[in-house]
Amino acid sequence: MTTLAETQPFLKRLFERLDLAPQPIGAETKHALDHWRTTRRGVAPTFADVVADLRHSGFAFRAVPEARDYEIVIGAKAVAPLLGDVAEGARLSEAPDRRGAVRLRRLFDEALRIGEPALVQFTLVENGRDRAGVELLAAPLALADGALGAVLGAMSIQRFETPAPARAAPPLGDETIIMFALGSSRALGERVARELGLALAPHEERRFEDDERKVRPLIGVRDKDVYVISSLDGEAGDSGADKLIRLLFFIGALRDAGAARVTAVAPYLSYARKDRRTKPLDPVATRYVAQLLEGVGAHRIVTIDAHNVAAFENAFRIESVALDAQALLARYLAHRLGAEPVAVVSPDLGGEKRAELFRQRLETLLARPVAKGFMDKHRSMGEISGEIFAGDVAGRAVVILDDLISSGGTMARAAHACRTHGATRIVLAATHGLFARDAETALRMAPIDEIVVTDTVAPREALAQRWRGRLVTLGVAALLAEAIARLHGGGSIDELLETGPKGAP
Template sequence: IFFRLSTMDDRNAVSNQAEELGTMMSTPPSKLISVASGAAASLERPYRLKCVTGNSNRPLAEAVAKKLGVEMCPARVGQFANGEIDIKILGNVRGDDVFVLQPTCASSTTDLNTSVMELLLLIHTLRLASAKRITAVVPHFAYARQDRKTEARVPISASAVAQLLMAMSVDRVVTVDLHCGQIQGFFHNTPVDNLYGYFLFSEYFKMKHGDDTKEFAIVAPDAGAVEKARNLADKLSASHVVTILKRRVEKNKVDSMQIVGDVQGRACIIVDDMIDTAGTMVKGVNLLRDSGATDIYACCTHGIFSDPACERLNNCDALKEMVVTDSIPQELNQAKSSKIKVISLAPLLAKAIRSVHEETSLSSLFHRTVPSTPVVEAVRSTGIDSSLMTLS
């Protein structure tokens, strides 16, 4: 009855319906209308937006919360004496729309597997605390490279991580540049929003090189990165897309490489979703240089930089810049190599979270035509005068 009254727009119809129902229930019509108004207000009341984080990338989480204009929900995320994870949500989250910002990566304060466990227990704790909806914001998704069986008796680790998240009853997952898009299928009926980093890189290089990027060659370091290279080339209006074919003999070790395409006399941008030990990247850069490329840049969404990656980048004279995002903390890596430039994901993630919270389209984030805040932050890290940029 209350729902019927609260969803009627015509005030006369509401009054007539209230009189009819009041007669049936021996209840004054005015009381019914009053209760219905309260029910309508309750139905229209939006969920409160809350952000929670663990220890894997707290600076990024705080930057996202600042962009959203909300404070981080206080939480204790530590360890007991025996190394077990100790978690307690210190604020009320009952009925809230909670976003857990936790890249599954290593940092100066935690290791990769601990960050995964923190994410799982944060979701579990929020579910027990009666949060209305829980979204895991995982910019870097761990174990994504193990997305299929490449030999006998090995796990499909990406699927296992997805199953763990679903077992914790997460409502939605937001990530950035999954190593393989098909990983979204591991989540079955749980929605996964895979955001794209190439848009940020295109703005960065457009701002730095202007229309010269039309003559650049965009390089895919392997067959799996061809789509990323094509997308970046489209955004830059670049005329050439080049692929490097490689034969990998074991993990993190490439036996041979060859270029498919012409890079003679052209500046090149190598694009990939992640960089780890940088061995393959440096070999690709040297191959491009030997094939006649001029200036060579590289951009990867996730900069893991396992040793000796920074040393290899420093010793690679042909590489001008290595541009990454802050999906993984980069302070220590930047201290080791001046070639590493960082673009912040905070504005993009904040807009994605706002869209999910307000239930608006996420695809609109990738149809802008002007540089945005992430590029300004990248410019500051490179020392370029940001006054050269034109923002709407």
């Protein structure tokens, strides 16, 4: 149970949360508590029961009752982030960081008083800035005579996003621009920030034991033009819904903090595929996402290659900016295809317009005719059907184009059909490489020579290693940076859509 509200004032001053029925989130604290519980005999484990495990993580202190102090028995290195440079055998009263020592002593006292593990959370502050969230566990240990007189401890630290300043930012207008990047979009955010000569602004992201999230800026945003980069794809431990909720709450926090304008930059926008009713009583998820973003106070939404651009633009009452990565894909493929005869194929009729626009762009770059084709597809209750294929692909290198690759089934069906109809080389091209569920199996079984995606979705490193040489990821940082610069400075987005970013491959 959470008992901080009922505890003594000095504990409230030291900790933001105190649980006497702990459910740790961090790996270190969870491991220590599990070990304490499995080795418990009677009132508590003894030091001898836990010492072997402490050689790898955690720490233990022995009480010095006559001095109202505690002595480090083992794990000085593990506790150094809180106490500073200390050695085993030293006492808390000798630690360089006095506030850290007070926190440990108060927590140890409480754990020995109640005879059960106690878990606290608090924020580490350095030079007046919030630097990290700390989860700290203290569990009582028994001495040889059975009395409680030592403490097992462990600490999990989550560093907040506090990157070093980049080079001085060029003037982008009268207002100051601030940029955040949430979760796994941080790497992309850093690349965008570098393109603009900015540093990402620091923020805190914290996950509670029931998987609720807390996210907040760590700098003032009053009267600023704020951009928040967050792709809303699902990944291990973070679904698209999780990321959407986190983005909504963060935008709400920015508006509460007085931001003059907040732009949500979602390179991949989740729930965009359900943009119309195909069955009675169907939800229209694209519109609901729009209402949520509008409701928390977003001023603008930016995405890349929306599933249906018209539906995306019509869903929002705030400014909606639909970028596309086709210039990046076309320039890369024009270089790779060389003098080969080429065809562009849509894997379903719904994407035929997208594929045709791409075919025209590729034809211009190659300065020669590019053939086209399409595959028939019907999806119902998760099952895909339709075997009709039309197009001139015999003896040609084929580019199968779609906005995303999710389960891989649609692309794999189209690849098999193209090979059956005489394609000599098959390249899959998509902006968003989601690679969900059994995508790897489906694509590995298909006759595919190369897969080209962009980094709107953080690359899956394990997948990239297994597909080394076949999977190519193009960067969209320059495209996003130029769009943000134009939005901030009042430039033309239409021109950017026509030409793509400067310096694109």
